Amino acid sequence: MSATPSAPFLKRVTPGGWAALAWLAGLLFTGLLRLRLPGQSEADVMPGVILLRWDGVTMLLIATGLALRGGALLTRRPAAALRFLLVAAVVACTPLGVDAIPLAQYLAVDVALYVIAVVRPPREAVRALLLALGVLAGYLAVRLLRGWTVGTTTELAVALIAVVAWLLGRSEHQSRTYAERSRAQAAEQAVTAERLRIAREMHDTVAHSIGIVALQAGAARRVIDTQPEGARQALAEIETASRETLAGLRRMLGALRTAEAPAVPDPYAASDPYAVPATTPVLPGTTSALPEMSGLSALDRLAEVTGAAGVRVTVRRVGTPCPLPPDIDLSAFRLVQESVTNVVRHSGADTCTVTVDHRDPVAVAVTVEDGGPTAGRERERPGGGSGYGLVGMRERVALLHGEFSAGPRPGGGFRVTARLPLPAGTGATAR
Numbered sequence: 001m002s003a004t005p006s007a008p009f010l011k012r013v014t015p016g017g018w019a020a021l022a023w024l025a026g027l028l029f030t031g032l033l034r035l036r037l038p039g040q041s042e043a044d045v046m047p048g049v050i051l052l053r054w055d056g057v058t059m060l061l062i063a064t065g066l067a068l069r070g071g072a073l074l075t076r077r078p079a080a081a082l083r084f085l086l087v088a089a090v091v092a093c094t095p096l097g098v099d100a101i102p103l104a105q106y107l108a109v110d111v112a113l114y115v116i117a118v119v120r121p122p123r124e125a126v127r128a129l130l131l132a133l134g135v136l137a138g139y140l141a142v143r144l145l146r147g148w149t150v151g152t153t154t155e156l157a158v159a160l161i162a163v164v165a166w167l168l169g170r171s172e173h174q175s176r177t178y179a180e181r182s183r184a185q186a187a188e189q190a191v192t193a194e195r196l197r198i199a200r201e202m203h204d205t206v207a208h209s210i211g212i213v214a215l216q217a218g219a220a221r222r223v224i225d226t227q228p229e230g231a232r233q234a235l236a237e238i239e240t241a242s243r244e245t246l247a248g249l250r251r252m253l254g255a256l257r258t259a260e261a262p263a264v265p266d267p268y269a270a271s272d273p274y275a276v277p278a279t280t281p282v283l284p285g286t287t288s289a290l291p292e293m294s295g296l297s298a299l300d301r302l303a304e305v306t307g308a309a310g311v312r313v314t315v316r317r318v319g320t321p322c323p324l325p326p327d328i329d330l331s332a333f334r335l336v337q338e339s340v341t342n343v344v345r346h347s348g349a350d351t352c353t354v355t356v357d358h359r360d361p362v363a364v365a366v367t368v369e370d371g372g373p374t375a376g377r378e379r380e381r382p383g384g385g386s387g388y389g390l391v392g393m394r395e396r397v398a399l400l401h402g403e404f405s406a407g408p409r410p411g412g413g414f415r416v417t418a419r420l421p422l423p424a425g426t427g428a429t430a431r
Contacts, residue, residue: 015115016071019085019108023067026104027060030096056095063092067108074115082112082128086135093139100151101139106158110165117169118176125173129166133159200334200392209245211345212309213238219310237308295329296321296356302337303354311344312351319358328420331396332356332366338393339368339416347414348373363402365419372412393418 013021033045070084089105096102109132117125136159140150220234303313324332336354343352349370357365390406393416397404402420409415 014075015111016074016081019071019074019081019111019115020068022107022111023064023071023085023088026102026107027064027092029104030102059091059095063088066091070112071108074112078112078116078120079124079128082109082116082131085109085112086132090135090139098151099143099149100154101136101158102154103158103161106136106162110162113162113166114169114172117166118172122170125166125170129163132162132166136162200396206245209241211341212241212305215309215311215344216241241305295324295326295333296336298333299336299354299356302333302340306340306344309344310350311340313340314351314353316353316355317358318355319360321356321358324364325423328364328400328422331400332364332418332420335393335396335416335418336366336368342416343368343370343414349413350374360419361422363419363421365417367415367417369409369415370413372409372414390416 034043036043066084066088070081070088073081073084085108089101089109092105093101113128113132116128120128136155140152140155143150216234216238220231220238223234224231299315303315306313323329340352340354343349347370349372352368352370355365355367355369357367393406394404397418397420400420402418404418406416407414
């Protein structure tokens with residue numbers, strides 16, 4: 001027995017099946033009109049003379065065969081199917097002795113008009129509607145030319161229902177077109193958003209590492225003649241930072257090229273949200289780069305790398321740490337990383353403090369502040385930055401519906417503060 005649930009019956013019926021059912025229902029209704037049903041003194045419609053003879057029954061059978069053939073073609077060749085159904089409607093009217101094509105004989109045509117209006121281009125749909133209305137008008141014209149009576153109001157009602165079926169089909173066609181366009185736009189927006197995310201991640205990762213490299217290179221240049229050992233150590237730090245950045249970029253490129261890239265082991269992942277290995281050995285040809293999906297658990301490693309560049313980072317954690325949603329964890333880390341990078345490159349300070357506050361059960365707050373320039377310490381010119389650092393941080397916080405502030409401290413230095421709300425049900429809100 002299959003475990004896959006079957007589709008509902010109404011969804012399993014093909015358009016051709018609906019057309020065939022409509023034709024058979026029309027025949028049944030036509031027959032009932034010509035019978036005296038219980039409670040009636042007489043039948044609503046007197047059966048024609050021809051209908052009761054063998055040739056009348058034969059014509060109804062021929063019309064039914066044409067209608068079934070049209071239903072079979074409706075999915076593959078809708079225009080041909082409509083022609084079969086129209087001919088069937090006209091042929092069926094001959095033994096009925098009617099003065100207009102009845103609605104019952106046009107139900108299958110209405111189904112075909114709906115299907116064509118849904119699946120075919122507008123021009124072909126309009127041609128189908130004009131053909132169906134033309135057959136109705138032609139039937140009346142032939143009867144008028146022969147001097148017979150015509151049921152004009154009956155035919156107008158049949159034409160009106162055909163137009164309504166066609167309009168419903170066009171409405172469904174437009175709805176499907178809009179849905180497809182919306183899905184395409186959503187896919188394009190998702191691609192654009194992913195590219196922006198990657199660009200932001202690359203900026204945050206590379207900017208921090210390049211800032212460290214620039215600072216170490218400046219220090220090596222100043223002491224290369226007087227302190228060769230210090231210069232050698234600075235060059236080693238430059239090599240390490242460069243390898244880490246290159247490895248991170250390669251991992252990111254691999255993730256873009258491979259739909260299911262193998263997971264990169266995260267040396268900073270641990271059961272405790274802030275647990276970090278005490279030592280991370282770096283073997284020749286390998287790196288200990290911060291992973292592109294780092295979180296606040298990597299703050300100690302960030303402080304270690306920044307401290308090697310001459311800026312001592314103190315990490316303070318207030319409250320009880322708890323696991324955070326990945327997007328909030330990553331965004332909080334990137335905010336700290338970008339802020340520390342700005343301290344290294346632009347502040348001229350030799351110390352900064354990073355505070356992660358978990359006391360608020362519905363939000364996590366991060367603060368990065370420095371004490372201002374230190375005498376004798378170089379910093380980049382104010383115009384040396386791209387200007388995207390604070391803008392990018394503000395954008396990250398806005399995407400998470402948080403609060404962001406950045407500006408000089410009253411006593412000197414600079415402070416960056418971000419408050420990121422936590423969704424209901426996370427570890428923070430649950431405690």
